[in-house]
Amino acid sequence: MKRRSFLKGALAGAGVTALGPEAFAAGQPVDNRKISSIPFPQKRPMITYSDRPPLLESPRYVFAHPVTPNDMFFVRWHMPDIPTHIDLGTFRIKVNGLVERELSLSVDQLKHDFEPVEVYAVLQCGGNSRSAFKPTAGGIQWGSGAMGCARWKGVRLRDILERAGLKKEAEWVGFNGSETAAYYETPNFVRELHLEEIGDHVIVAYEMNGEDLPYLNGYPVRLVIPGTYSDSWVKMLSNLTVTSDYQHLFFMDKAYRVPDNDCECQKPGEHVPTKPITKMNVKSFIGYPTNGETLYHNSYATIRGVAFDYGAGIKAVMLSFDDGKTWQEATLGDDMGRYAFRAFTYDFKPKKYGKQTIMAKAINRAGEEQPFAKDIKWNHGGYKFNGIDVVTVEVV
Amino acid sequence: MKKTIFAALLSLGALNLHAVLNEDVEVPYVPFEIKMGKHFDLVQANCLTCHSFGYILNQGKQSRSFWKEKVEKMVDAFKAPITKEDQALITDYLAEQYGNGQP
Numbered sequence: 001m002k003r004r005s006f007l008k009g010a011l012a013g014a015g016v017t018a019l020g021p022e023a024f025a026a027g028q029p030v031d032n033r034k035i036s037s038i039p040f041p042q043k044r045p046m047i048t049y050s051d052r053p054p055l056l057e058s059p060r061y062v063f064a065h066p067v068t069p070n071d072m073f074f075v076r077w078h079m080p081d082i083p084t085h086i087d088l089g090t091f092r093i094k095v096n097g098l099v100e101r102e103l104s105l106s107v108d109q110l111k112h113d114f115e116p117v118e119v120y121a122v123l124q125c126g127g128n129s130r131s132a133f134k135p136t137a138g139g140i141q142w143g144s145g146a147m148g149c150a151r152w153k154g155v156r157l158r159d160i161l162e163r164a165g166l167k168k169e170a171e172w173v174g175f176n177g178s179e180t181a182a183y184y185e186t187p188n189f190v191r192e193l194h195l196e197e198i199g200d201h202v203i204v205a206y207e208m209n210g211e212d213l214p215y216l217n218g219y220p221v222r223l224v225i226p227g228t229y230s231d232s233w234v235k236m237l238s239n240l241t242v243t244s245d246y247q248h249l250f251f252m253d254k255a256y257r258v259p260d261n262d263c264e265c266q267k268p269g270e271h272v273p274t275k276p277i278t279k280m281n282v283k284s285f286i287g288y289p290t291n292g293e294t295l296y297h298n299s300y301a302t303i304r305g306v307a308f309d310y311g312a313g314i315k316a317v318m319l320s321f322d323d324g325k326t327w328q329e330a331t332l333g334d335d336m337g338r339y340a341f342r343a344f345t346y347d348f349k350p351k352k353y354g355k356q357t358i359m360a361k362a363i364n365r366a367g368e369e370q371p372f373a374k375d376i377k378w379n380h381g382g383y384k385f386n387g388i389d390v391v392t393v394e395v396v
Numbered sequence: 397m398k399k400t401i402f403a404a405l406l407s408l409g410a411l412n413l414h415a416v417l418n419e420d421v422e423v424p425y426v427p428f429e430i431k432m433g434k435h436f437d438l439v440q441a442n443c444l445t446c447h448s449f450g451y452i453l454n455q456g457k458q459s460r461s462f463w464k465e466k467v468e469k470m471v472d473a474f475k476a477p478i479t480k481e482d483q484a485l486i487t488d489y490l491a492e493q494y495g496n497g498q499p
Binding site: 036038039040041048049050051052053054055080082084085131135136138139140141181182183185186187215216250254 | 419420421422423424425426428445446447448450451454455456457458462466473474475476477496
């Protein structure tokens with residue numbers, strides 16, 4: 001067989017098995033979206049997808065640092081009515097259901113009657129980077145800034161449950177926040193956790209980076225579940241109900257789910273059994289330089305970014321300057337705990353002029369590593385994208 | 397003197413931190429540029445009750461069946477009281493203005 005005809009045959013074959021790359025894969029998420037000129041309360045201007053409910057994304061440069069400032073931290077609510085006034089004098093977190101003692105706790109009681117704990121943890125929307133999927137997956141077409149890392153301070157959820165005393169039939173805890181729908185019949189944004197999922201790392205947080213939680217990030221208290229996607233981190237937490245049986249819930253049963261198969265993927269239009277998105281997969285993101293930035297020939301530039309996973313911890317971040325043919329190891333920053341952003345840096349000296357791509361790939365301690373974006377298979381909700389990040393700069 | 401100023405600044409900082417506590421928070425209105433088209437009035441009447449136009453146009457271009465399912469989800473899952481007739485016309489608008497040409 002002549003080389004040319006062999007290639008032709010191979011290409012046709014690949015086309016058949018892969019259904020065409022565009023039909024069943026991912027590219028790079030949309031980047032460099034315009035920052036709105038309208039700032040939200042306690043926030044600097046951010047990429048703004050909606051004002052009601054508020055949906056705000058952090059621009060790329062925020063991820064040049066391992067701690068995301070509160071006023072640049074992404075925002076995602078589900079319901080239109082968020083209380084616009086919270087009086088700490090009357091605000092209570094209620095604990096009821098299958099408990100020995102019902103509790104009604106003020107934020108002050110949370111702060112003073114329990115042992116305070118702190119954890120650096122990444123909060124990431126399950127649909128972060130959704131705009132990478134082709135064809136367009138359902139949902140807001142987020143770039144990659146629907147994530148952030150903060151130092152959360154609060155109380156262990158276990159300590160609260162212990163104070164209430166669980167009855168022996170207790171199995172599940174349902175969490176309800178203060179946001180409400182426009183219609184009475186709309187299901188509340190409730191999440192449930194099985195008691196087995198509630199380790200010491202799960203906290204009810206009242207502080208973020210040393211300040212009260214910003215209003216839009218769930219003031220005065222929110223659930224913090226390190227390692228898992230943010231759909232479970234209920235904001236403006238007002239009620240915990242302990243039950244013996246799982247209560248059927250829209251947001252756990254219908255939304256925030258991926259195909260229940262090894263690739264967590266499906267063909268567009270195909271209906272398959274699904275499972276909830278829970279543990280975050282390994283991911284990295286370059287904060288500097290950003291797309292379109294100018295670097296200087298033969299002159300050092302420090303590439304900066306962050307990497308994280310579900311809590312195994314980051315082992316290495318590798319960078320490529322030749323489209324993934326060879327990889328160089330970046331220097332990791334301080335380890336702020338297994339749920340935190342791990343900063344990485346690399347002193348890069350561009351040796352050629354013109355367009356230069358920079359790729360970042362994280363590898364965790366469990367040996368899991370990020371795939372190329374083109375190898376990520378499609379799912380209907382555009383969830384859990386963790387393709388290798390690519391930034392293109394101009395070397396002059 | 398220096399000490400007093402510092403203390404005053406500190407307490408001012410503490411006040412700012414609790415600003416949320418003392419007054420109503422105002423979330424700004426963002427004028428998203430939505431496309432005008434046939435049956436836009438129904439979109440305005442039925443969809444804006446729960447979400448901004450940004451929530452529509454930031455879904456990207458989608459198939460007619462995607463938009464049909466979204467409208468049905470608003471009714472079935474979120475209990476929006478939209479008549480069958482309006483559902484069909486809203487779907488037409490969405491497929492027309494934010495469609496990708498797919499059925």
